[in-house]
Structures are given as structure tokens and as C-alpha cells.
Amino acid sequence: MSSKSFTVGLKSKIKSFKRIINVDPDKSLSIRSFLIGSICQKVSIAENVLESEDVKNSILTCRKLGVKIIKIKPQKYKIYGKGLGSFYAKKNTQLNFGNSGTLARLLIGLLSTTPNIEVKIKGDHSLNKRNMKEVIKLMSKFGAIFLPKNKFKFPLKIISTSYPIGINFRAGVSAQVKSAVMLAGLNSFGNTNIIEEEKSRNHTENLLKDNTRAIKIFGDKKKLIKIYGKKHLDPINVSIPGDISSSAFFAALTLLNQNSSIKIRDVGLNPTRTGFYQLLKKQNAKIKFMNLKKKNNELRGDIIIQSSKIKPIQASKKYYVNSTDEYPILFVIAALTKGISVFNGIGDLKNKESNRIKEMQKILKQIGVKTVAHKNNLKIFGKGMIDASNKKINVPNLGDHRVCMSSFILAILTGAKTKIKNFETVYTSSPSFLNIMKKLGAKFEIEK
Numbered sequence: 152m153s154s155k156s157f158t159v160g161l162k163s164k165i166k167s168f169k170r171i172i173n174v175d176p177d178k179s180l181s182i183r184s185f186l187i188g189s190i191c192q193k194v195s196i197a198e199n200v201l202e203s204e205d206v207k208n209s210i211l212t213c214r215k216l217g218v219k220i221i222k223i224k225p226q227k228y229k230i231y232g233k234g235l236g237s238f239y240a241k242k243n244t245q246l247n248f249g250n251s252g253t254l255a256r257l258l259i260g261l262l263s264t265t266p267n268i269e270v271k272i273k274g275d276h277s278l279n280k281r282n283m284k285e286v287i288k289l290m291s292k293f294g295a296i297f298l299p300k301n302k303f304k305f306p307l308k309i310i311s312t313s314y315p316i317g318i319n320f321r322a323g324v325s326a327q328v329k330s331a332v333m334l335a336g337l338n339s340f341g342n343t344n345i346i347e348e349e350k351s352r353n354h355t356e357n358l359l360k361d362n363t364r365a366i367k368i369f370g371d372k373k374k375l376i377k378i379y380g381k382k383h384l385d386p387i388n389v390s391i392p393g394d395i396s397s398s399a400f401f402a403a404l405t406l407l408n409q410n411s412s413i414k415i416r417d418v419g420l421n422p423t424r425t426g427f428y429q430l431l432k433k434q435n436a437k438i439k440f441m442n443l444k445k446k447n448n449e450l451r452g453d454i455i456i457q458s459s460k461i462k463p464i465q466a467s468k469k470y471y472v473n474s475t476d477e478y479p480i481l482f483v484i485a486a487l488t489k490g491i492s493v494f495n496g497i498g499d500l501k502n503k504e505s506n507r508i509k510e511m512q513k514i515l516k517q518i519g520v521k522t523v524a525h526k527n528n529l530k531i532f533g534k535g536m537i538d539a540s541n542k543k544i545n546v547p548n549l550g551d552h553r554v555c556m557s558s559f560i561l562a563i564l565t566g567a568k569t570k571i572k573n574f575e576t577v578y579t580s581s582p583s584f585l586n587i588m589k590k591l592g593a594k595f596e597i598e599k
Contacts, residue, residue, distance in 0.1 A: 204579045289320065517543065
């Protein structure tokens with residue numbers, strides 16, 4: 152898989168399809184498996200790992216920090232953990248997080264409380280623009296130092312603390328920040344208490360849950376996560392399900408494309424990630440979850456979707472935390488559904504790989520769809536299924552995989568002549584995206 156830059160060109164509508172597919176493995180779980188496996192004792196195993204750019208960067212970074220990771224066969228790895236606080240790097244070693252906000256925030260959590268760490272950290276062009284203020288402020292409470300002072304974007308230097316003390320933290324909507332605090336707390340003296348009033352992704356808790364000496368979770372609606380510092384972690388053995396965020400793009404295409412149906416096999420259906428599907432079911436979408444089972448404390452199963460006549464979307468802010476990655480494709484669904492759709496509580500989308508509200512507004516405007524954004528919400532004046540074969544969509548180099556994928560779906564549903572630059576960024580999360588689209592009958596050209 153090459154990460155050389157390329158543009159995708161599209162100009163024709165997709166026909167009806169009825170297919171069974173498998174999507175790429177879950178990115179969030181793949182990255183977490185390597186980071187958590189690295190701080191466990193003995194050998195952890197991760198299989199059905201997503202082999203995308205973000206995950207490869209995670210493996211590379213762990214190896215740079217002295218962790219032995221061996222690939223047994225495609226998508227299956229052994230991680231030779233040496234326990235908490237065992238990361239090691241020469242002074243001023245440079246760590247590159249690529250495009251991954253997950254890797255950046257979680258690893259900052261781990262490095263902050265690992266003794267004798269003094270490293271330089273950076274990301275790619277897109278990640279270097281993202282604000283890391285919240286995670287930096289919290290890690291400073293544990294005792295870590297970040298240089299230059301009062302700078303909250305990469306590149307930065309991190310100097311860990313050799314005497315980290317557990318903290319109390321009231322979690323917001325960011326699962327990455329919550330995870331960073333949990334991981335920092337594991338190697339701190341005393342306890343770290345995290346109060347969670349809004350449920351965000353709980354993959355980190357699920358992977359650690361069986362290590363009951365180190366973590367206990369109390370309550371359900373209002374949750375207390377208690378991390379007991381300096382306890383040994385037993386190895387993990389993880390089999391990773393399909394990525395529910397990647398599946399959303401194929402689901403959206405099927406819902407809006409006439410006489411189509413799809414079955415997506417063995418997808419992670421963690422309730423903290425199903426907001427996209429719950430929201431669309433409320434708007435009359437024909438979506439079913441089947442063959443449910445639990446593995447590694449994670450729910451998984453098949454998703455069955457059929458073409459549907461959807462009502463305009465009314466998304467209150469409670470949906471945001473459980474479907475953050477899917478908002479660009481929700482905007483496409485809203486644009487191609489007759490009536491006014493409203494999305495509330497989405498201000499945080501400005502600090503993703505791109506400003507996803509502004510960029511999706513620009514894209515929808517190119518096919519004549521009116522949108523109005525306020526500080527924390529977006530109104531989309533949906534036109535229904537339109538023929539845009541006489542219109543053009545140009546997507547600039549944004550470094551945002553979700554915007555690229557959403558624009559692709561918009562193009563093949565409307566027939567707009569479309570050029571999507573920087574499409575290689577889709578490989579960060581969904582390397583099989585174009586292959587699956589080809590299987591479903593989408594026609595496109597790759598321009599180097």
C-alpha cells in the first residue's frame with residue numbers, strides 16, 4: 152500500500168447492488184491493542200489487525216520505544232510487553248504520529264508517566280494543525296513538561312515526570328483524552344479517578360477491564376473509572392472486529408441507492424459507537440443488527456441495510472459523542488434527503504483532521520445544497536436525490552479521510568463530475584475502501 156499522493160476522479164452514478172462484504176478491521180482497537188500490549192507483562196497477541204498507515208505508525212513508534220513486536224502472519228502480531236514504565240528512548244529521539252490523533256493523545260498519556268523520557272513529538276501536516284491543549288494540561292498535572300511552554304500544537308518536546316501522582320478528572324466527550332488519563336494513571340503513584348457523565352468510546356476500558364487489580368469501573372449512567380497505579384498488567388489476547396465507522400459509508404450508500412441491500416459481516420457494535428445507526432433508524436432507515444456476540448468485552452455482529460425513504464435528520468447533541476467520525480457522511484445523507492436536517496452540539500468537528508463543518512459545507516454548495524452553520528450547529532436544506540451530472544465537485548488537499556470518503560459517496564449517488572485530491576489519506580483508516588466500492592459497481596479513475 153503506497154502512501155504516495157493521488158487524486159480520484161468520478162463522473163458516473165452507481166447502479167443498484169445486493170452484496171455481502173467485510174469492512175477493514177477497527178482502527179481504534181488496533182492502535183490500542185499495540186499500546187496496551189506494550190505495557191503488559193509477557194506476550195500479548197493481536198489478530199485481525201488493521202494494517203493501515205495509522206496502525207503502522209503505532210507499531211513503528213512502539214518499536215522505537217524498545218518494544219519487540221513480531222508479525223506472525225498478515226494481520227496477526229505478537230507484542231512482547233515489558234510492563235509499565237518500560238518504554239525507553241535516547242534523549243531527543245523523534246516520534247512521528249503521522250495522521251493519528253488517537254496514537255498522539257494515547258501515547259502522550261503513556262510517555263508522560265514513564266521515567267526518563269525526553270523525546271520530540273510531531274505529526275503530519277494535518278495532525279500538526281490540531282490542538283492538543285486539553286491532553287497537555289492534564290499530563291502537566293501528572294508532572295510532565297511540554298516545551299515550548301504554552302504551545303499546544305506539534306512539533307513539541309515532552310519531558311516525563313519520574314514521580315507521577317494520580318489525578319482526579321471529569322471526562323468530557325473525548326475518548327482519546329479520557330484514555331490518555333487512564334494510561335498515564337496506570338504508572339502513577341496512588342489512584343487516578345475519572346468521572347464520566349457522558350458516555351464516550353470505552354475501548355480502552357474494555358481492553359483493560361480483566362486486569363481488575365489495575366482498574367475498576369463503578370456505576371453506569373454516571374461512571375467512575377478508578378485506576379490503581381503501579382499494578383502489573385496481564386497480557387491481552389485480542390481479535391479485532393470490522394470497523395463500525397468504515398461501515399457507515401457503505402451503509403449510507405445503500406440507504407440512498409435505489410433497490411440496494413448490503414450485509415456487512417462481523418462489525419464491532421460497541422454501544423458507544425452505534426450513534427450513526429441509532430439516529431438513522433429513528434428516521435425510518437431499514438437497518439438491523441444480527442448474530443450478536445461478545446468477545447474481548449466488545450459486542451460484535453452483522454449489519455443488514457436496505458434502501459430506505461429517510462426523513463430529515465434531527466440530531467441532538469447526545470448523538471455526537473457516539474458517532475463523531477460519521478458526521479461528514481451524515482451531512483451527505485441530509486443533503487440528499489428532502490427537508491431540513493439539523494445537527495446540534497457539533498462544534499468539536501472544527502478540530503478534526505480538517506474543519507469538517509466548513510469543508511463539507513463547501514462541498515455541498517458545489518452541487519447547490521444550502522447549509523447554515525452557527526457556532527455549535529448546522530442546518531442542511533436537503534434537496535432529495537438530485538442529478539448533478541452537469542455539476543462539478545472539487546475536493547482540495549485536506550488530509551481528511553472522512554471528507555474524502557463522504558465526497559466519493561456524494562459523487563457516485565449524484566453523478567457529479569468529481570475530483571478528490573489527497574485520496575491516499577483514506578488508507579489511514581480504510582485501505583480496502585476503493586476495492587469494496589469497485590465490488591459494489593462504482594466507477595472511478597486514479598490519477599497520480
